[in-house]
Amino acid sequence: MLVETINNRTTNTSTESTVLGPFHMTASPRRALGDTIDLVGTGPQCVLAGRVLSADGTPLPGAVLDVWQANDQGFYDVQQPDVQPPGNGRGLFTADQDGAYWFRTIVPTYYPIPTDGPVGTLLKATKRHPYRPAHIHFIVTAPGHRPLTTHIFVAGSPYIESDAVFAVKKSLITEFTPADDPGQPARAHFDIVLLPES
Numbered sequence: 001m002l003v004e005t006i007n008n009r010t011t012n013t014s015t016e017s018t019v020l021g022p023f024h025m026t027a028s029p030r031r032a033l034g035d036t037i038d039l040v041g042t043g044p045q046c047v048l049a050g051r052v053l054s055a056d057g058t059p060l061p062g063a064v065l066d067v068w069q070a071n072d073q074g075f076y077d078v079q080q081p082d083v084q085p086p087g088n089g090r091g092l093f094t095a096d097q098d099g100a101y102w103f104r105t106i107v108p109t110y111y112p113i114p115t116d117g118p119v120g121t122l123l124k125a126t127k128r129h130p131y132r133p134a135h136i137h138f139i140v141t142a143p144g145h146r147p148l149t150t151h152i153f154v155a156g157s158p159y160i161e162s163d164a165v166f167a168v169k170k171s172l173i174t175e176f177t178p179a180d181d182p183g184q185p186a187r188a189h190f191d192i193v194l195l196p197e198s
Contacts, residue, residue, distance in 0.1 A: 013055040014193045018151050018167040021137060023076040028066050031091040036104035039088040043072030043106030045185035046176055048152075051099045052140060052192045059099030060194065063142035067091050067103070069135070074111025107176050107186055108134040110158050113165070123164065130164050133157040138192065145194040152190050 031037065038045070052063035068090045070076050077084040095101045112130040115123060123130055134154035141147045151167060152174045153160060160168060176188045 014195045015140075015148060015150055015191075016169045016171050017149055018169060018172065019165060020139075020149050021165075023070075023078055024066075024068060024137065024139070025078070025090065028068060028090040028092040029087040031093055031103065033093060033096060033100075033102055034104070035091065035093075037067060037069070037089055037091040038071075038104065038106045039085050040071065043109070045104065046107045046188060047102060047104050047185050048136070048188045048190065049100070049102035050190040050192060052095045052101065052142060052194065053099055054142075054145065055193055055195055059095075059097075060142040060145065061095060061097045061099055063095040063099060063101075063140060063192075063194070065093045065095065065101055065192075066139040067093065067105075068137045069105065069108045070111055072106055072109055074109055104185065105136070108136055108154060110134045128164060129159070129162065131159040131162075132164055133160040133168060135167075140192050140194060142194055145196055148192065148194055150192070152188070 052060045054060055071084060071089055077086060077088040091103060093101050093103055110131055110133050113119065113132060115130050134157040135151040137151050139147065139149050151172055153168055153172050155173050155175045160173065174188050174190050176186045178186045
């Protein structure tokens with residue numbers, strides 16, 4: 001996180017970056033705006049929407065958003081190839097002419113990172129827990145702009161103040177607001193601002 005923060009410093013004019021994480025795939029399935037990335041139908045449903053903008057507020061039509069998250073049990077599809085279908089929790093979306101994007105998914109949950117090997121040894125030695133707060137990953141690209149790797153974090157999630165990988169930034173914490181009708185999905189809004197290439 002220290003290296004990532006140093007390499008991606010901004011002047012408060014763009015969305016903050018954070019770590020890629022180990023579960024990104026090079027080819028997420030392409031999906032239409034409004035599609036769901038939840039292929040198994042478990043977990044509380046939500047709609048996530050926002051716009052992709054340049055630092056001066058100009059919309060970025062055609063921006064590409066690569067999105068991925070864990071399931072409601074805290075596992076990514078690649079961790080459970082015999083349980084989850086390939087591509088569950090993943091999608092590649094293209095923003096519309098106004099830079100807008102929206103898709104359906106589940107409200108993410110917190111989960112522990114794997115603790116086998118040297119990571120577990122380090123956590124034990126430093127007396128730290130292995131948990132990450134609930135989050136959704138993004139890589140966002142647009143012509144003429146710097147690519148952005150970031151997360152959004154669910155406001156109020158357990159471990160939001162003590163993320164095992166220190167990736168939480170206050171500007172990335174997002175409210176997932178339950179609908180008044182329990183049969184309707186929760187809603188979250190997150191605008192993404194990219195820096196022009198220098």
